[in-house]
Amino acid sequence: MIDHLGITVSDFDASKAFYDKAMAPLGASLLMMVPAEYTGGVKVGGYGRDRPAFWLREGDKPGHHQHIAFTARSRAEVDGFYEAAIAAGGKDNGAPGLRPHYHPNYYGAFVFDPDGNNIEAVCHAPE
Template sequence: MIDHTGIPVADFDRAQSFYDKAFAPLGASLLMMVPLEHTGGVKVGGYGRERPVFWLHETAEAGPGRHYAFSARSRAEVDAFYEAAIAAGGRDNGKPGLRPHYHPDYYGAFVFDPDGNNIEAVCHAPG
């Protein structure tokens, strides 16, 4: 049901560096930057596979408490996402593995991004 969503980030360049690396294993990248003249000088960019679906916008009001799960096409993509996110400065919030308390085939990994948001990659395909 969700077409697109976004989060506030304190430092766009730092967040971009993190998400560029964390999303690469999922086949997603920064697809669009909104021209500054349309945002009042605020950096706004959208990530996705075919079109922008996850937006970052720079603001002083960023902070923790948000959770976003991104679909992975395989368990190997979940593993690669986790490794890339940790290498990019993310903090562990749940190593890759099955979460049968959610669903028998739920395989996910969780990291905190530089602003403290809980970012997850999940694959629902059977092992």
């Protein structure tokens, strides 16, 4: 249902460094930076696997504790996302594991990014 979404971050370069590492285990990377002449000089970049789907926009009013869940293709990707995000300076908000209260096969991990957004990787595969 969602084609793409974006969040405002207080320090684009710090957030880019964090998301570069956190997205790699999910097979995603920074695919595009919007030229400054189209953004009024504000840094805007899009992450994805084959097209930009998750956007960062530099600004002075980041959202307060937004929640974003990224699709992982395997439980190993969830684990890798969590490890990479923590190593990149993220704060733990729920280690990788089953969350059967959401769904019997819901395997997710939660991390706070540099602006306090609750980011998650989730896999719905049975194993």
